[in-house]
Amino acid sequence: MQRRGLAVRMRFVADLSQCLFDFVIQLLPTAEEMAVKEDVRKLLERLIRTIEPDSRLLSFGSTANGFSLRNSDMDLCCLIDSKERLAATDLVTMLGDLLERETKFHVKPLPHARIPIVKLSLDPSPGLPLGIACDIGFENRLALENTRLLMCYAMIDPTRVRTMVLFLKVWSKRRKINSPYKGTLSSYGYVLLVIYFLVHVKNPPVLPNLQQMPPLRPITTEDTHLAGYNTWFFDDIELLRQRWHSDNTETVAELLIDFFRYYSRDFPYNTGVASIRTGLLKKELKGWQNDLSGGRYNDSRERNRLCIEDPFETDYNVARCVTKDGLYTIRGEFMRAARVLSTRPERAIIALAELCE
Template sequence: GPSVRRGQRHHFLADLSQCLFDFVVQLLPTPEELAIKEDVRKLLERLIKNVEPESRLLSFGSTANGFALRNSDMDLCCLIDSDRLPPSASEMVVMVSDLLERETKFQVKPLPKARIPIIKLTLAPTQGLPYGIACDIGFENRLALENTRLLLSYATLDPTRVRTMVLFLKLWSKRRKINSPYLGTLSSYGYALMVIFFLVHVKNPPVLPNLQVIPPMRPITKEDMHIGEHNIWFFDDTELLKRTWQSGNTDSVGELLVDFFKYFSHDFPYNTHVISIRGGLIEKTYKGWYEASQHILTVQQPISQVLQPDPRAHDLSRDRNRLCIEDPFEVSYNVGRTVTKDGLYTIRGEFMRASRIFSSRPDRAFLALTQLCE
C-alpha cells in the first residue's frame, strides 16, 4: 500500500544522500594538488611583480569558492594597487605574456582583444602532475573576486548540502556535455547560481538566507558597497550567521537534488522568467530581456529596421535570452546568454532524464547515480 511505498521512498532518499556524499568526496582535489596550485600562484605573482611591482595575484572561481573538482583549471586575477595610472588590461596581457614565455615552461596564449582580456597558460602533464595545469590570468576583474566570495559564503553556511549539490551538478553537467558555454550550453558558474537560487527562493522553508538583502550591522560607506555602478553588498559574516540563523528546512541532499531536477524540468517558467539570486523569480519583461520571437517595437528603433530587421542582429538576440540567469552583481548581465535554443532544449532534456532515472530506480540509489552520470 501507499505507506510501504512511502517507506521505500524515504529509504531511497536517505541512501541517495549517502551515495552523493561518497561520490562527491572522491572528486575533491587532493591536498597535494591544492599545494601545487598555491605554489604556481606564488611563482606567477613573483614574476608579474617584475612588470608591475604593485600587483597582487588572487585566485577566484572554483579554486577559491569551495566548488573545485579534482584537476579543475585555475582562475587567477591580477590587481594593481597603484596611485599612478596602471597599464590597461590588454597592455598587461601583452607584457606579462612576453615575460612568462621567457621565464617559465608554460605554454602561453595571450588574448589581449577578448571582451575580458586574459592570458591562457598550460603545463603539459608530467609524472608528478598527471593532468598538467590549465590556468587563466585576468586583470582587474574585481567583480569576479566578489562573486567568488559570495558563492564561498553560501557554501560555508551549509557546507554539506550546498557543496554536495553544486559539485554533483558540475560533475554531472560535464559528463553529460552540457557544461560548454562555447558550444551553446551553460558554465559551471551558471549551474552554481541555479542551485543557490533554488535553495534561497524555491525551497520553502528556504535552505539558505538571501545574503544580498540582509542589512549591514554597522553603517558602511557607499564606496564599500559599490564597484562602479554595481552594488556589491552582501552579508559576509558567515560565522555570525551560523550562530544566529538556522534554516527551517531539514530536507536531505538527496531530496533536494531530486526536487531540483523536477523543478527545472517542469516548473521553472523558462520563456517568461529570470533566475535571480538577488531578487528571486523576476519577469523577463521587467529586465527588458526579450526573445526575438516577441518582437518589441521601441521608439529608438527606426521603422525601416523594424520592417526589415538585420538578420544577424535578429539571430544574436534570439539566442541571447533563452535561459536567463541574472549575475548577482552585474545585474544587466545574463550569465545564461551562451545558451542557445538547442542548448536549452538539451539541458532541459537532461533535467528530465535525471528526474526519470530518480523515479524509475527507487531501489538502488548507487545505480541511479551511476546511470545519471554515464
C-alpha cells in the same frame, strides 16, 4: 502494499544521500594538488611583479569558493594597486612573452578578447598527473566579489550546498552540458541555479538571502559600490550561524530530486529570470524578452533563451551564451535526471551511475 512502496522510496532517498556524499568526496582535489596550485600562483605572481611591481595575483572561481573538483582549472586575477599602470592589452602581451621565456607553460595571450587574458597550461608530470590549466585576467574585481559571495553561501550549509553543487558540476560535465562556447551553461551559471533554488524556491528556504539582510552598521554607497554595482552582502558567516538557522530539514537527495523536478517542469523559461538577489523576475522588466518582432536573426532573442541575473552586474545575463539548441539539451537532461531518480527504486548507486553515464 502502498506502505511498502513508501518504505522502499524512503530507503532509496536515504541511500542516495549517502552515495552522493561518497561520490563527491572522492572527486575533491587532494591536499597535494592544492599545494601545487598555490605554488604556481606564487611563481606567477613573482614573475608578474617584474613587470608591474605593485601587482597582486589572486585566485577566484572554484579554486577560491569551495566548489573545486580534482583537476579543475585555475582562475587567477591580477590586481594592480598603483594608479600609473600599463593597459591590460599591453600587459597581456608582455606577460605572455615573459612566461614563454621563463617558464615551461604553454602560453596563449589573448590581448584583444572582450576581457584580455593570458591562457596557460602545463603538461602532465609525475607530481601533476593531469597537468594544469590556468587563465590570468586583469582587474576583474567583480569576479573576486562574486567568488566571495558563493563561498559564503557554501559556508552556511557546507554539507547540503557543497554536495549539491559539486554533484551538479560533475553531472553537467559528464552529460556535456557545461560549455558556454558550445551553447550550454558555465559552471558559474549552474551554481547560481542551485543558490536560486535554495534561497527562493524551497520553502522553508535552505539559505538566507545574503544580499538582502540588514547590515550590522550603517554603510555608505562608497563602501558598497564597485564599478557602479552594489556588491554589498552579509559576509559575517560566524555571526549568521549564531543568529539564523534554516527550518528546512530535507536531505541532499530530496533537494537534488526536487531541483531536477523544478528545472525540468516548473521554472518559467519563456518569461522568467532567476535572480539570487531578488527572486523570480520578468524578462520583460529587464528588457531581456525573447522579442519575436525582431526577425529571425534577432540577437537579443538568441541571447536570452535562459536568463540568470548576475548577483552584482544585474544587467548581465550569465546564461547569455545558451542557445536554443543548448537550452533544449539542458532541459532534456534535467528531465532525464528527474526521471532516473524517480523510477529507479532499486539501488541508489545504480541510479547515480546511470545519471552520470
